Amino acid sequence: MSGRKQHFIPQLVQRGFAASKGKKSTQVYVFLRDRPRYITATEGVAAQRDFYSPPSDEESLDDKITHYEGSVLAPAIAALREGEPGPIDSNAAAAVVVHLSVRSAFLRGTFSTATEELLNELVKALGSEDETRSLLGLDSLSPDSMMVKGIDEELRKVLPEGVGDAEQAFFAKLVHFRGREKFAQTHSDLSSDASGVFEALLKRLPEIVDSAHGRALGQSLVPQQRVDRLRTMTWALIEAPHGAHFVLPDCLAVGAKTEDFRELEPYALLGDDELSGVVMPVSANKVLVGSTGEPRLDATALNEHFARCSKDFIISSRDDAETQGAAALIGTSVMKFVGDLVNETFAPPAPVRDLRANGDKHSSTSVLVKFEPSARKSGKAQAVLRNLLSEPQLEEGMSLVEYVVVTDNVVQSLRNRGLQLNELAAQYVMPGTCHVVETPGHVKCQLFVPISVVNSIVRGTPAAAGASRLIRHQAGRAVYYANLTAKVPPEVWSRPAPLLNKEGLRTMQRIASHYFGARLSVVDDLLPQEISDAVELWKGTAVACAQEIENARQHLIETNDANKALPHAWAHAEVFLTTTATACAAVPGHGTKLAQALVACTELSDVPLDDWLTLYARDLERYFKNRETWREDEDLRLLATHLERLLWGFGVTLFEEGPDHVRMVALEGERLVQMRGTLRG
Structure with missing residues (x-):
């Protein structure tokens, strides 16, 4: 039976980073993220009571790990440390890296921290109706939204056989709409109930994560899919530069997404399809390197990467200025990982790039103003109009305005341009309109304004404020179309x-x-x-x-x-x-x-x-x-x-x-x- 003090970084690995060795123990320096560094025996480093499993009359998870260490891991680590720099067998390298990474407290701690942050953010989000609606996909028609999928699943259960697709679609729309309409009234109760559930979950989080980690290790101490990916790499041992040394990160191994190894992240947090390379120190003077190509590795910068990728501590054979400087970076990768995860889940979408060319934008002063009939042309009327159209909130719409027509009769001016207007449409445009002209690849707006509206402003009548709003209204419609054409590609509208x-x-x-x-x-x-x-x-x-x-x-x-x-x-x-x-x-x-x-x-x-x-x-x-x-x-x-x-x-x-x-x-x-x-x- 194994002991209760269980090492998540085996002592046999730690001993390769010895600061001093005695007959009974090996001492190492431990640099912590938030406490002073110290030197101590490996017996007390990277260990926790019942980390893998409590004592048991049957073979426990810790028993299995201890057996694996003795029969497989120890010989493999010894061979790596004794080996000459240069190529090595990919099978042994892959198994060592995968086993040490998946069993570590780093993995457990990082996912516990990330889950805690997500749950805390979720509790906060549930206090806001807008954020709750977004999380549930309440205001989305996407088939992947939680709301749409839930409605479809429930309707399949309750609708009788023989209901056609069109009728099913109608019922789905009806239920979705009623859910959206009533949500404001139910949000408070939902938020209170869900917050209680999540707060209780937070209290049990360490227990849940520990249990999940234990079950995963119980299934495999060396997950085959991870091993298979690393086996495809070319592996080699690389010595530390003269006078230098390597530290041991608590994540054990780091990974690169590119062959230049410029940016390294904790290997345990990278997906198999992201990996281009892996680095793991096996002793203070050797690192194990795997790469899909020719690795371009700066060995002198590795300690900073190892510290940055660690969550809580690094183990070192030396207490020197270089190691002390690197130790200041402990935790930064994990903080970024957790922050990015929270942002991806809760952050609003980023602004969309403007699709218009710079040449498509122009000001109100360059917009052609026509008077119909031409005898109505007035310098004052034109000045008033340009003054209104130059207001900051309307500027964007000017990029689409082809011309402005000031007319005695809006309906007649439109009909003169070939528009067919029924009685309802004619009544609708009489106070003015923004007519949209679409040609392949282009959208233009033509503004039509009654001369009586413009003259009301020129003369300063009591109706002048309302008249100004009418003109701004039509120019504001051009702002809408400018936003639409700038953000949504034209092909979207031509889809079947x-x-x-x-x-x-x-x-x-x-x-x-x-x-x-x-x-x-x-x-x-x-x-x-x-x-x-x-x-x-x-x-x-x-x-x-x-x-x-x-x-x-x-x-x-x-x-x-x-x-x-x-x-x-x-x-x-x-x-x-x-x-x-x-x-x-x-x-x-x-x-x-x-x-x-x-x-x-x-x-x-x-x-x-x-x-x-x-x-x-x-x-x-x-x-x-x-x-x-x-x-x-x-x-x-x-x-x-x-x-x-x-x-x-x-x-x-x-x-x-x-x-x-x-x-x-x-x-x-x-x-x-x-x-x-x-x-x-």
Whole structure:
């Protein structure tokens, strides 16, 4: 039976770094990360009571390790120390490096520290609704997100056989949306419960890590996969330069990701596919080096690398200035490893590189201003316009603006350029618009502004502040498209996608541009009366759109004519979402304030929209704030799901049937009651 003081760095390894040798013991210098150095016998170094296993009547893990040391490790280490510098057998080298690395306290301690830091960060993150949502993937449509995978797994359990793919996709969207809408109300309880669980886990962490390490060693003292990777390397013994010596790190071996060995990290923390080389000291005057190529190793710098890669201590045969200097670096690699792990898990995404060339950026002074009819041209009007467009928050949008048209009639100016505008679209653009022109590889914006709006500012009328906001709004929409083209590659939009997805993204681009426009149009806080007017305008538009969506639903029920009903419902859903986005941007309190107004609106009392509206405002705000980190189209796709969610409340559901067909279903009777109950419950 082995003793209870169990060495995680065997004494037979430590003795190769002897400061002095007696008949009964060998002494070594121990340099610690946070305490003074000392000299002591190897019997008390790198040892811990029952580190591998407590005493047992049966063969324990420590018994197995002790047997391996005597039968395999000791002869191998002796052969390495006695061998001449030069090539050596890769099988023996690989087994020694792997065994000593995987059994060490370094591995156990590093993963314990990393797990503790992650759990502490997780507890902190759970206190924030935003961070919790991010960790759970609540606001993600990625099939890899925890939320999406969980919903899919549960639906497979509860949905009856025979439910089609389109219906399954609908139920998944419905459950996901309700989870997102209700999360703010459940977060506090979830955070409290989860924090309690994680805090209890932290208390048991050392026991859990020790047990896991023991089980892994019980399966194999020399993991074959690690050995196989090292066997492919060319191995050699290298002597210390004249007058120099090597220290022994507590990680035992270090690894390199490149053949020049410029940056070394603890071998135990590197994956097999990352390795280009390995270095392990076997004595104070020899190191074992494995490499996939011709190693370019600076032996004089190794002690600093060994110290940097150690977690708590190094063992040395000397107490000299060089070793003391190296010892100051103990723990730095592990601190970086843990810090990087935490950052990768919790840090926000980095800003995305701007895809535009520098030549694509220009100022408001270089933008062409046209007056239609030309007789309306005015130096004062042009000066006012350029002054507004040169405001800092609008500067980015000027990179896409081809020209600005100041016109008596916006609708007519657009029609003169070949645009087909129905009655709804014509009404929509009358106060001005940002018209987007797309050609292969290019996006340009044309701003259309009523001359009456510009003249209101020139003359300083009471409506001048509102007129300025209207112009800023359209310029702010150009800022949105500038961000979109700068961050998202054009090929993203040309990928094959089902019709509902394509139309949803295009529609949501227009809606999001209005949110940007509204956000960038307000330079001073609105007055209470202006806020009240904005809410009333929003309510009036929302009620009118709701009636038109209801008309579309009734038309489908009565005629089964989806070709007319679907475009009508979709167009008014877009207007509803646009006016809501604009109101969310302009009104302090955003969705919460509007949701309160919605509850008091009798015309919409049957439609469950209050939870939705709060989430919609949140998603828009998040999209706006994250514009520097937009990647692909995921955030916009999430926003586009609000089109369907809005229609659900009015009893309209949409199903993708093939790549180019969308089926519209009008709910009525009990099915409509059930849908609205689900959206409220």
